[in-house]
Amino acid sequence: MIALATVALEYANLTTSNNSHSNEDLMAEGGSHEFPGYIRTTSMVFCIFILGIGVIGNVMVPLVILKSRDMRNSTNIFLTNLSIADLMVLLVCTPTVLVEVNSKPETWVLGSEMCEYRIQ
Secondary structure, eight states: OHHHHHHHHHHHHHHHOSSOHHHHHHTTTTTOOOHHHHHHHHHHHHHHHHHHHHHHHHHHHHHHHHGGGGOOSHHHHHHHHHHHHHHHHHHHHHHHHHHHHSSSSOOOOSGGOOSSSOOO
């Protein structure tokens, strides 16, 4: 996901450096910096793939450790906690990235509950 963010950032820098208009000019003219279709499609495929594999793997770890009695030791309990934390990050951050890539620029569609910085 870091590579996709880097590609998107490079694309945004490339479009602003090759274009003689500033961001304010584009917004005044009704234009916007939306990601091209190939970046949106590629990021969606990678995010869904990572989400699917991550959820399967991070659900299997606690199941295996809790099912067999021999696997219950302090190291594996730590790995279970780590797996649950990773699962929570996957379930919150990956859909957020998918929504952000597919929404209009400079808009936040997830509400104030999912916004880290609130303007008061």
